Amino acid sequence: MLTNNSSNKELLEVAESNFKNVSRRNFLGYIGGASALLFTAAACKKDEMPATNNGVDLGSGDVGVLNYAYALEQIEAAFYTKIFESPYSGISASESALLGDIRDHEVAHREFFKAALAAKAIPKLELDFSTINFGSRDGVLGAAKAFEDLGVSAYNGAGKLITSPDYLLLAGKIVSVEARHAAFIRDLIMPGTFADGLDANGLDMSRSPSEVFAIAGTYVKTKLNISNLPKN
Amino acid sequence: MKIENIINQIESVDPEIYQRLDGRRNAMKSFVKFSGKIALASLPIAFGSMLNKAYGSPTGTDDAITDVLNFALTLEYIESEFYKAGYSAATGGTLAIPAGAPLGAIKTIRDHEIAHVSFLKAAITSLGATPVSFTAASFDFTAKGAFANVFTDYALFLAVAQTFEDTGVRAYKGQAGNLISNNDILTAALNIHSVEARHASHIRQMRRANGGLIPAGVTVKPWITLNQSGIGTTAVQASYNGEEATTQAGVNIVNIGGFTISANAASECFDEPLTKDQVVAIVTPFFA
Known part of the structure; x- marks a missing residue:
């Protein structure tokens, strides 16, 4: 039994x-x-009994969307924290300072969602960055670019899922900082590529939660259930 | 996307669809005009808006939304005309934007702003409203003389560009809540908002590389530290006031959760909104 x-x-x-x-x-x-x-x-x-047999439930409504953001910020914060456990060789002082800023921003975002969600927060996720080569500048910046662009598109796609104007504003306050990060990382990789990947109307990308987790899932070992998130 | 088929299908369950659409001639007419003009990806917005017209929506909702879009369009006109003038001055030899990456970036940003103008014009028309219209002659980028050398002094040009971009980010952010009832328009606005932030990030790096007009002891970063403009004049301060916030939704971000988060980082990691009135006050000096 x-x-x-x-x-x-x-x-x-x-x-x-x-x-x-x-x-x-x-x-x-x-x-x-x-x-x-x-x-x-x-x-x-x-x-x-677990509420579902399909992993950690992000929840529904605005709480679900905030947990979705919390999950993404957990990934970003852990990634940048890991960079500084053993910085890649040849990292410049200015690069180190600004990547350190980004780490602090992502840790602050993560802790903010944790505090705001309180008892409704999902647990700490188990992450796996073993596919990323932290010893190489190209490996780190390539992954950083992917995470930042993904974060921007995730927040852009999540806006319409939020019903509270206050939460929408909070998401807006964060997404523009993610976009500043994304542009900076892109410029570090190749100057002038800060906004490559826009559509013909000069618009950035947005992605749905399932599109986001199809990409981010590679780095998350904890099984997540996103099926109760708002659909539109 | 076969719009005709969709309308035919609606007709099968709602025989009055044409009558409804016809009763809103402008909506139908502008939809046809709009859909011919813009990229396919935007069609769902246009179609959704047309149906909204046909079936009606809560009184005033559309007006509120087109007001926001016209406000955004005004800001995009300011930016696009600013970069058009700057780029022309550079290629004409009167503004020393270095050839190569810097001039390339200004051209890229100019083209995004021009695309935003076209997109917003089409979106407003599709909602049955009239887009505002401006030309180069509508603006005075010296701001009545405050930035007299804006198109001859590269450092000043970048400083004004940074201010426009950071202000644009704050302006879109401040309007998001007013678009919450229209998912397609909200998403489009968010997709522009993050592009303005990408521009701001890049212009700030260009300023750092150039080094001009940066007060002693200040490092210009891709993000906004406290309420620092990083520009050696108080003329742009209104665009940065309020950015020093370190508390969000009642949560103190400094050293949150026992992690070392400075006040600088706490202010940088959240961008703050501006109200429409604040933005209007900021941009008013730039109108001729």
Whole structure:
């Protein structure tokens, strides 16, 4: 008999991922095992059941959007913090100072959302930056550019999901700083590319949460459930 | 996107669609004009707006939105005419913007501002309203003599450019809440807002490289530190007042969560809005 929430969750996740791997032909043979697992879980106390078996729930409404922003800021803050654990060779004083500013900005954003969301905040995410070469300037700046442009497009796409004008303004206060970062990083890589990637109308990009996590997911080990976020 | 098919489909459930649209002749007429002019990506905005007209919307909503768009269009005219004049002065040999990356960047930014003017004009027309219209002759970029050498002194040109960009960012930010009822227009405005911030970031780096008109002891960074303009004149201070905020939604950002966050960083990491009245006061001296 399972007694705690986390083992239920793990089992459900195992069941779910196994489920995905089952071919159509084996489905009938498999379903018995899966329902036995689900039955065992369902037999536990109701309030110990996870709200969903699909990972950390960002939530719905404006809280969901703020948690979405909190998740992105966690990624950015952790990334810039890691740069300074062992800066790439040949980093200039001015580059170091300004990248240090960006780290402070992202840490402040992360901590702001954590404080603002309080009890509604998602937990600290487990991240994985193993695909990034922190020893190389190209590796670090390339990843920084990707994170900043992604952040800009995420906030731009999230604006319409927010219902409170106050939260919309807060998102606006942050996104322009992300855009300043993005332009700076782009210029470090190749001077004059601060706004490459706009459309023919001179507009920046916006992305939906699912588009954003399709990209950011590479760096997030914690399973996230974005299905309750507002859709429009 | 087959707009005709969509209208036909609506007709099958709402036989009065044409009558509704016809009752709003301007909406239909301007939609056809608008859709012929602009990139395909913007069509959903135009179409959504047309339907909004046909089916009606809460009284005043559209007016409020077109007011914001005309305000934004005015700012984009200021910027586009400013960069057009600056670029011409440079190629004409009277303004020393260094050839290569610096002149290239000014041309890039000029072209974005021109594109923003076209986009906003089309968006306003699609809403059945009349876009404001300005020409080079509408403006006095010396601001009645305060910046007399703006098109002959490169450092001053960059300083005014920085002020326009930082002000633009704050102006769009201040209007976002007024667009909250129209998802497509809000998203478009946000997509312009972040471009203005990219421009500001780059112009600030150009100023740092040039070094002119920067007060002693001040480092110009891509972001705004406290309420520092980084420009050796008080004439632009109104564009920076309020940026020194270090508290957001009641949360003190300095050393938040036990992390070392200076007041400088706390002010830099959030850009602040300006009201329409504040922006109008800032740009008024630039009208001829």
